[in-house]
Amino acid sequence: MDTRVVITGIGLVTSIGIGREMFWENVLSGKSGISEVESFDTSAYSVHKGGEVKGFSHGPFVKNIDSGHIGRASQFAIAAARLALEDAGVAPDDINREATGVSMGTTSGEPNQIELFDDCCVADETNQVSPYFISSYPCHYIAGHVAAELSLMGSNMMIPTACAAGSFAISHACDILRNGRAQMMLAGGADSFSRITYSGFARLLAIAPDKCQPFDKNRKGMMPGEGSSMVVLEPLDLALERGATIYAEVAGYGLSCDAFHMTGGHPKGDGAVRAMEQALAESGTSPDDIDYISAHGTGTKSNDFHETVSVKRVFNKAAYDTPISSIKSMLGHTMGAASAIEAAVCSLAVYYGQIPPTINYEEPDPDCDLDYVPNESRQQKVRLAMSNAYAFGGTNASLILKAYEG
Amino acid sequence: MDTTEIRTQIKEVIANATSIDVADIADNSSFEDDLGLDSLTLLEIAVDVDHIFKLNIPDEELSERLQHLRTVQDSVDLVVNHRSHKNVGV
Amino acid sequence: MNRRVVVTGAGIISPLGDSPQAVFSSICEGRSALGDVTLFSTDLMDGAQAGEIKDFLPQPYLGKKNFRPLDRTGRLTAAAVQMTLDNSGWTVEMREENLVGLILGTMFGGLHTIAEFDRLGLTAGPKFVKPLDFANTVINAASGQTAIWHTLRGVNSTISTGGSASLQALAYGMDLIRSGRSDVLVSGGTDELCFESMYGFYRAGMLAGSISGQSACSTPFDIQRNGFATSEGAAFTLLEDHQFAVDRGVSTQAEILGYGSGYDYSQGKDENIAVKARAQAIQVALNDARLTADQIDIVSASANGSKLNDRYEAMALLRCIDLENVPVMAVKSSLGDSLGASGAMQVVLLIEAMKQSLSPGIQTMSKADPDFSMLENNIQNRPVEIRYALANAVSADGNCCAVVLKNISDE
Numbered sequence: 001m002d003t004r005v006v007i008t009g010i011g012l013v014t015s016i017g018i019g020r021e022m023f024w025e026n027v028l029s030g031k032s033g034i035s036e037v038e039s040f041d042t043s044a045y046s047v048h049k050g051g052e053v054k055g056f057s058h059g060p061f062v063k064n065i066d067s068g069h070i071g072r073a074s075q076f077a078i079a080a081a082r083l084a085l086e087d088a089g090v091a092p093d094d095i096n097r098e099a100t101g102v103s104m105g106t107t108s109g110e111p112n113q114i115e116l117f118d119d120c121c122v123a124d125e126t127n128q129v130s131p132y133f134i135s136s137y138p139c140h141y142i143a144g145h146v147a148a149e150l151s152l153m154g155s156n157m158m159i160p161t162a163c164a165a166g167s168f169a170i171s172h173a174c175d176i177l178r179n180g181r182a183q184m185m186l187a188g189g190a191d192s193f194s195r196i197t198y199s200g201f202a203r204l205l206a207i208a209p210d211k212c213q214p215f216d217k218n219r220k221g222m223m224p225g226e227g228s229s230m231v232v233l234e235p236l237d238l239a240l241e242r243g244a245t246i247y248a249e250v251a252g253y254g255l256s257c258d259a260f261h262m263t264g265g266h267p268k269g270d271g272a273v274r275a276m277e278q279a280l281a282e283s284g285t286s287p288d289d290i291d292y293i294s295a296h297g298t299g300t301k302s303n304d305f306h307e308t309v310s311v312k313r314v315f316n317k318a319a320y321d322t323p324i325s326s327i328k329s330m331l332g333h334t335m336g337a338a339s340a341i342e343a344a345v346c347s348l349a350v351y352y353g354q355i356p357p358t359i360n361y362e363e364p365d366p367d368c369d370l371d372y373v374p375n376e377s378r379q380q381k382v383r384l385a386m387s388n389a390y391a392f393g394g395t396n397a398s399l400i401l402k403a404y405e406g
Numbered sequence: 407m408d409t410t411e412i413r414t415q416i417k418e419v420i421a422n423a424t425s426i427d428v429a430d431i432a433d434n435s436s437f438e439d440d441l442g443l444d445s446l447t448l449l450e451i452a453v454d455v456d457h458i459f460k461l462n463i464p465d466e467e468l469s470e471r472l473q474h475l476r477t478v479q480d481s482v483d484l485v486v487n488h489r490s491h492k493n494v495g496v
Numbered sequence: 497m498n499r500r501v502v503v504t505g506a507g508i509i510s511p512l513g514d515s516p517q518a519v520f521s522s523i524c525e526g527r528s529a530l531g532d533v534t535l536f537s538t539d540l541m542d543g544a545q546a547g548e549i550k551d552f553l554p555q556p557y558l559g560k561k562n563f564r565p566l567d568r569t570g571r572l573t574a575a576a577v578q579m580t581l582d583n584s585g586w587t588v589e590m591r592e593e594n595l596v597g598l599i600l601g602t603m604f605g606g607l608h609t610i611a612e613f614d615r616l617g618l619t620a621g622p623k624f625v626k627p628l629d630f631a632n633t634v635i636n637a638a639s640g641q642t643a644i645w646h647t648l649r650g651v652n653s654t655i656s657t658g659g660s661a662s663l664q665a666l667a668y669g670m671d672l673i674r675s676g677r678s679d680v681l682v683s684g685g686t687d688e689l690c691f692e693s694m695y696g697f698y699r700a701g702m703l704a705g706s707i708s709g710q711s712a713c714s715t716p717f718d719i720q721r722n723g724f725a726t727s728e729g730a731a732f733t734l735l736e737d738h739q740f741a742v743d744r745g746v747s748t749q750a751e752i753l754g755y756g757s758g759y760d761y762s763q764g765k766d767e768n769i770a771v772k773a774r775a776q777a778i779q780v781a782l783n784d785a786r787l788t789a790d791q792i793d794i795v796s797a798s799a800n801g802s803k804l805n806d807r808y809e810a811m812a813l814l815r816c817i818d819l820e821n822v823p824v825m826a827v828k829s830s831l832g833d834s835l836g837a838s839g840a841m842q843v844v845l846l847i848e849a850m851k852q853s854l855s856p857g858i859q860t861m862s863k864a865d866p867d868f869s870m871l872e873n874n875i876q877n878r879p880v881e882i883r884y885a886l887a888n889a890v891s892a893d894g895n896c897c898a899v900v901l902k903n904i905s906d907e
Contacts, residue, residue, distance in 0.1 A: 044621050046465035098776065101759070107634055109656075114607070117692060118614045126540060126695070134696035135893070138603055139635055140658045144893050147759045153773050156759035156895055157664065158656045160605070160635035168653060175671060181757075181780070196614050199622040200630035203453065204446075205469050255677075257598070257652035259643040262565070262631040263446060271649070274595075392631065393640020395652040423628065425562040447564070449627045457624045465623075 003178045006404060008244040009088025009232030010344045011080040013190075015051040015225060015331055019083050024348050026330075028377040030359040033331050034211060034223055040195045047207040051225025051332030052193050065148050069132040071110030072192035074145040076228035076337075081146045081186050088232040088244060090184075092150055099183040101154030102143045103173035104190065104230075105165020106336035107392075109139025111194035142190055146230075154182045163296070163333070164389035165189050166229065166340025167397035171253040173233050183238055188230035189340035197335065198224050204263065206300055212333075214297035214326035214358050215304045215372045217365035222298040225332030229340035231347070236404075248347040248401040251285065251384065254278025258394035264302060269310030271396045276314045276388065279398035285384055287315040290322055290400070292355050292380070294342040294387040295372075297326025298333050303390065308368045311388075323380070325358040325373040339389035339397060346385035346401045353381045412459070413482050419454045420478070423447050435478050448472065455481055461488045497676040500738035502748040502904065505584025506844045507576045507684075510729035510831055511547040514557075514579070519841075520848040523830040523856045524877050530714075530725050530832050536691040541698040544705060544712065547727025547832035548689050558645070565628055566641050568688045569606040573638040574645045576730035577682055581646060584734035585746055586680070588647060597650030597681030598643050599669040601662030603836035603891075605635035605654075608690035638686055650678055656836065658891025659798065660757075661685050662731065663839025663899055667755035669735050670899075679740050684732030684840035693835070694726045702892070704801055714833075716799030716826035717806050717871045719863045724800035727832030731840035733847075750847050751902040753787070753884075756780025760894025764804055767811075770894060774812035777896040778888065782816070785900035787884060789816035792900075793823075794855055794880055796842040796887040800828040809890060810868040817886070820870045823855035823878045830859045839889035839897065850882045850903040 010020045015033025017023035033051045042048040053076070058067055061079035070078075081102075085092060113136050120128045135141065140158040147156050155176050159168045166189030173187035191197075201207050201224055208221040239246055256278070258271035265272065280286060296307055312319045327345055328334075334341060349355055354377055361374035387399045407415075417431045424447060437443045443451075452472055456463050461484075463471060475481055508514065511529035512522040529547035538544050549572075554563050557575035566574060577598070581587075586596060609632045617625045631637060636654035643652050651672055655665040662685025669683035687693075697703050704723035705712025714725040741748050758780075760773040782789055795817060799806040813819060827838075827845050834841060849855055857874035864871045885901045 044623070097761070098758075109635060111610075114611055114692070115614060117696070118611055118618060121611075122615055122618045129695060129699050131699045131701070134693070134700045134702070137696065138656070138658060140603070140656050140661075140891065140895060141893065143657075144759065144763065144895065147761045148763050151761045153758050153761055153769070153776065155757050156657065157668075157757075160654050160656050161639075161652075162634045162636050172668070175675070179671070195617065195622075196610065196633060199617045199625050200613070200627075200633060202465070202622060203625050203627055203630060204449065205465060255651045255653070256595075257640075257643045257649050259647055259649045259652075261444065261446075262637070262640055262644070274649075391636070391640075392634045393636045393652065394643060395636065395640060423564055425564055446627050446631060453624060453627060457620065 004236040005174045005177050005233055005250045006236050006239050007231045007247045007347045008234050008239050009084040010247060010347060011083025011087055011230045012341060012344060013053060013056065013076045013079050014227040014341065015053050020087050027327060027356045028354055030357050030375060031330060032359060039193050045202050047202055047209050049223060050193060051223055053227055062149060065145060069136050070145050071113050071136050073106060073110055073190040074142045077104060077142050077146050077190040078149045080188060080228040080230040081150065084186060084230040084232050096183055097151050098153045100152045101156055101176060101182045101185050102146045102152060103157040103169045103185055103187040104143040105159045105161060105169035106139050106142060106189060107160065107162045107165060107191050108194060108197055110137050111196045112192060113137035115195060146186065161395050162391035162393060163335060164339055164391035164395055164397040165336040166338060166343060167387065167389045167399045170340065170343050171399060174250045177233060177235050185233045186230050187233055188228065189336040190228035191226055191335035191337050193226040208299060211360045212299040212329050213360040214299045214329050215365060215368040216361050217363040219299050219301060219304060221300050223332030225334040227334045227337045227341065229337055229344045231344060246404040248350040249404045251400040251402040252279045252283030254398045256396045260394055263392055265306045265390055269306050269313060271394060272310035272390060273313050275396040275398040279400045283400045287318045290384050290386050291382040292349050292385045293322055293324040294346050295324050295326040296388050296390045297328050299328060305367055308370060319370055323355055323371050323373045325356055327356055329359045339387060342387045343399055346387050349382045349385050350401055350403045353379060355380055409486055412485050415458060416455060416481050419451055423450050431478060433479055436476055455485065459485050499674050499676060501670045501673045501735055501752045502738045502741050503733045503750045503847060504736050504741050504746050504748055505580050505734035506847060507579030507583060508731040508841060508844050509549060509572055509576045511549050511727060512831060516844050516848045520845055523827060523859060526859055528830055529727055535689060541695060544698060544703050546689055546694060546725055549728060567606045567609040567632045569686055570632065570638045570641040572688060572730040573600065573686045574642045576732050577642050577646055580682055580732040580734050586734065591647040594680065595650035596648045597652060597678050598639055598648045599653050599655065599665040599681060599683040600639040601655045601665035601685030601836045601839060603656060603658050603661055603687050604693055606632045606637055607692050608688065609633060611692045650681055657895040658893060659835055660839055660889040660891045660895045660897040661836035663887060663889035663897040664757060666843060666899055667757060667897060670752045670755065673735055673737050680736045682732050683735055685837040686730035687728055687835040687837045689726060689728035697726060714801030715860045716797060716801055716829050716858055717810060717864045717868060718861050719865050721801040721803060721806060724802055725832040727834045729834045729837050729841060731837055731844045733843060748904055750850060751904045753900040753902050754781050754784025755897065755899045756784060757897040763893045770808040771811045773894060774808055774890060774896050775815045778812060778816060778898040781898035781900050787900060791884050792817060792886045793882045794849060794885045795822060795824045796846045797824055797826040798888050798890045799826045800833040805890060807865065809888065814868065823880050824871055824874050825849065825855045826858040842887045842889065846885050846887055846901060853879055853881050855880050
């Protein structure tokens with residue numbers, strides 16, 4: 001019998017709250033984290049808003065390593081990791097160092113660091129490039145710094161599969177635990193706001209001018225964001241042994257590739273369908289059993305339409321009875337953190353029996369005709385929740401979380 | 407710059423974005439059907455054309471314009487019309 | 497499920513050649529990948545040398561196609577994967593019918609593209625950045641592009657753990673097949689030579705000879721070593737479920753028996769922790785492979801000329817391997833350090849070593865540190881019958897991965 005893996009702690013750094021409690025309260029009340037971009041000058045752009053995490057201070061979180069030369073995504077990740085451990089009731093000093101590892105996802109790593117490098121080049125001051133560039137920029141330092149901060153010698157992985165990275169990281173961590181390679185894993189994702197990411201999406205005409213409206217008839221695009229989410233994963237028997245709170249059990253996952261287009265999905269959603277079907281098969285569930293879907297729901301015309309098509313292909317009639325909401329309506333698209341935040345949302349939906357809304361939903365789109373939980377959260381028993389994520393490069397992930405019932 | 411020069415430059419932009427020889431780009435070549443270009447490549451061609459000819463198409467209009475850019479001739483017309491529009495008095 | 501995982505094909509593109517045999521021969525003949533750089537100026541780096549694949553073009557490998565969507569990292573990846581698929585007999589038709597995965601290890605992805613994209617935004621304004629380049633600014637771009645290019649619709653993942661990336665990718669791929677989640681996948685790594693990464697290493701004083709007054713020595717384990725030399729390339733192996741390979745009648749070269757991985761949380765600052773993390777990864781790999789250390793016939797080391805990291809690796813190996821008698825090969829002595837691609841290069845070359853019953857040793861070494869002077873036994877090529885091999889890859893900050901391979905060419 002395969003080792004069962006459960007989530008016992010959740011830590012988050014988001015534009016609508018730092019820490020599980022504040023985040024969950026705000027996500028249920030439909031709070032928006034979108035504001036005017038402040039981290040760089042957007043006057044030369046035609047769009048000016050995003051989901052920045054404002055007022056974040058790494059001070060309370062980065063204690064053991066030198067915070068002077070670590071990037072913003074690393075700071076977020078360390079904060080989320082510490083919050084997750086605290087939430088799990090695990091004191092950092094009590095961790096079994098050799099048997100605890102880190103598995104993380106990201107889209108861009110630490111883009112602010114290459115931006116500083118480029119600033120020097122463009123100003124003809126290349127010889128001013130920092131000697132710390134090469135130890136702060138590469139994306140694997142995010143997972144590395146979490147391990148350094150918390151003295152963790154176990155498996156350390158960075159999986160930069162863009163917008164699906166969080167799900168890849170969490171599912172990999174589950175496999176590590178199932179194979180007995182660790183007794184505890186910290187898993188999730190992190191990304192920081194950057195002019196590189198913002199410029200790219202703006203150039204693709206993909207950014208909404210005012211708000212993110214997933215599945216709405218008049219949706220105008222996505223909203224770049226930033227943040228981090230980390231969960232504590234443990235084998236069930238160890239979690240029970242220490243009397244941990246169990247938010248949810250990881251029931252199964254599916255990974256696939258469209259091999260079709262770098263930035264757009266497969267027209268019939270073939271890859272998305274395969275990922276959902278694999279997750280359902282592994283978890284021994286059928287679409288009828290799923291009580292809630294956390295959508296990829298970026299708010300672009302194309303994604304929301306194709307996602308709806310894919311869900312209908314897998315769920316058939318049950319699609320119309322399954323609430324499906326997008327928290328990107330509130331946070332914007334937090335890139336590599338997104339599916340990690342969405343895994344946290346699914347865990348909390350399962351644990352508390354509450355479903356977050358899709359906010360900014362004003363006019364139904366006849367081509368997107370499912371129940372997107374418009375504007376108001378709901379009390380509803382959620383035994384099984386599915387999280388879907390679709391990334392640049394055509395890579396797809398579906399993760400299923402279920403209520404722990406013994 | 408006359409229309410012939412505009413056409414030549416545009417074909418060079420297309421060649422750079424696609425590795426297709428300029429000689430194989432006919433005046434009435436369709437981007438999608440004849441040249442097999444995807445949406446990203448088409449967007450890049452539009453951005454490069456805007457840059458080179460200083461069209462200054464606002465982003466709000468670019469999406470709309472892209473829908474009507476189906477052939478090489480369409481992009482030549484876009485540049486020619488934009489320039490003559492700029493030459494017209496207030 | 498605990499299925500056997502075998503290698504049925506391999507491909508490599510490096511400054512020393514574009515086939516496993518060619519690269520292996522070059523190394524055994526004492527050739528070095530290092531030379532003057534033509535891709536960019538090294539004036540700011542005191543003219544440091546690097547391993548560059550001169551005049552690399554994708555057309556000879558992939559045909560006459562539109563390569564604009566692929567940057568250098570993408571082109572190297574697609575080209576090396578093409579050869580890997582060809583060598584293992586995985587035709588386009590077979591890939592359309594089966595889900596073949598791709599697990600790519602890379603430290604930087606298309607770093608040069610990311611930087612150029614950003615710099616154009618600064619100089620021309622954000623309105624004129626290039627959409628096709630934006631698609632390549634995500635670190636998993638090469639993996640996505642190559643999947644499109646070669647119809648690879650299985651699990652598509654990118655692993656970025658610094659210098660250990662492509663060995664971690666192999667381990668990740670191995671787990672997917674072993675557990676039954678995948679039947680077949682391509683696993684390996686790519687990193688390109690670019691100004692941004694090389695200059696970054698130079699500014700940090702990590703490149704051989706970057707401390708003024710010293711002449712560059714990037715020979716692994718050598719007592720004169722003072723840093724590494726950057727290089728580039730791509731290397732891949734085709735991994736399949738053993739039964740799947742047997743059923744389709746293809747010859748199998750090697751079996752991946754097990755792996756171990758971990759992290760030096762001191763990030764190189766504490767020798768005890770650094771050595772312990774490396775030793776633990778090696779021991780877990782042996783346990784996973786159900787072997788004892790005395791069964792290992794050859795070690796492929798990660799060492800790249802770094803003063804501390806080479807020492808930490810040697811001390812970790814000393815804890816379990818009889819380095820007096822077991823040959824050690826360190827290919828970075830000839831190839832330079834191709835970062836995320838290096839682990840996969842080590843594996844491809846280990847398989848060649850198995851075929852030829854020969855260790856290429858540690859070329860250019862003259863004298864090693866007294867604590868591991870027995871490594872001087874590897875100055876020359878050494879004949880060795882290889883049944884079991886250990887490949888070790890460690891990133892600069894201490895991300896460790898060790899993999900055990902078995903020679904099954906006689907099965």
